[in-house]
Amino acid sequence: MAGEAPELSAQERAGKAFPVSWDQFHRDCRALSWRLNEVGPFHAVIAITRGGLVPAAIVARELGVRVIDTVCIASYDHNKQGDLQVLKGISEAAMKLGGGTGKGLLIVDDLVDTGKTGKLVREMLPDAHFATVYAKPMGRPLVDTFITEVSQDTWIFFPWDTALSYHPPLRDGAA
Ligand SMILES: O=P(O)(O)OC[C@H]1O[C@H](OP(=O)(O)OP(=O)(O)O)[C@H](O)[C@@H]1O
Ligand SMILES: O=c1[nH]c(=O)c2nc[nH]c2[nH]1
Numbered sequence: 001m002a003g004e005a006p007e008l009s010a011q012e013r014a015g016k017a018f019p020v021s022w023d024q025f026h027r028d029c030r031a032l033s034w035r036l037n038e039v040g041p042f043h044a045v046i047a048i049t050r051g052g053l054v055p056a057a058i059v060a061r062e063l064g065v066r067v068i069d070t071v072c073i074a075s076y077d078h079n080k081q082g083d084l085q086v087l088k089g090i091s092e093a094a095m096k097l098g099g100g101t102g103k104g105l106l107i108v109d110d111l112v113d114t115g116k117t118g119k120l121v122r123e124m125l126p127d128a129h130f131a132t133v134y135a136k137p138m139g140r141p142l143v144d145t146f147i148t149e150v151s152q153d154t155w156i157f158f159p160w161d162t163a164l165s166y167h168p169p170l171r172d173g174a175a
């Protein structure tokens with residue numbers, strides 16, 4: 001409707017930007033693996049797709065875990081959060097490895113924000129260990145192990161969602 005302010009995306013509402021390079025992401029995943037190595041061993045890694053696939057591959061490699069399953073959840077359409085949709089649940093084989101409750105399983109995601117995604121997966125696997133690379137305060141209580149906390153008003157830009165581009169200089173007219 002005319003005069004109505006357009007709805008802000010979660011990214012616009014966040015305000016601050018935290019861009020992460022591939023190098024930085026790899027370093028943070030290695031740091032996460034060091035911490036998880038003290039907690040394991042794990043029978044399998046469960047990646048929350050799609051963002052959890054990249055850290056799951058790195059962590060599984062570091063920890064020598066070769067059984068990897070996915071739980072496929074859609075919530076943010078680009079950067080607006082809608083209702084959570086479970087597109088694919090955890091496989092029967094992985095459920096069996098975790099004794100039905102997730103004991104000895106490692107859930108991996110790139111981040112927790114509001115915690116809605118993490119909460120849903122925790123309900124599926126209450127005894128699993130939940131690890132993320134980054135955590136915002138609202139989702140943090142759900143996570144067992146993470147590396148870096150960023151404020152709730154920060155939007156994390158992952159390397160697979162971004163590309164190098166021109167950035168204008170700070171001072172007007174200096175270009
Ligand atoms: O704590 P929450 O507020 O639930 O947000 C965190 C989730 O949001 C992002 O996934 P997204 O739904 O954007 O899907 P994607 O992983 O396929 O990019 C991110 O990868 C987490 O899974
Ligand atoms: O790329 C992303 N960055 C974020 O900060 C975020 N929060 C929820 N979903 C997200 N996706």
Ligand SMILES: [Mg+2]
Nearest residue numbers: 049050051052
């Ligand atoms: Mg995700």
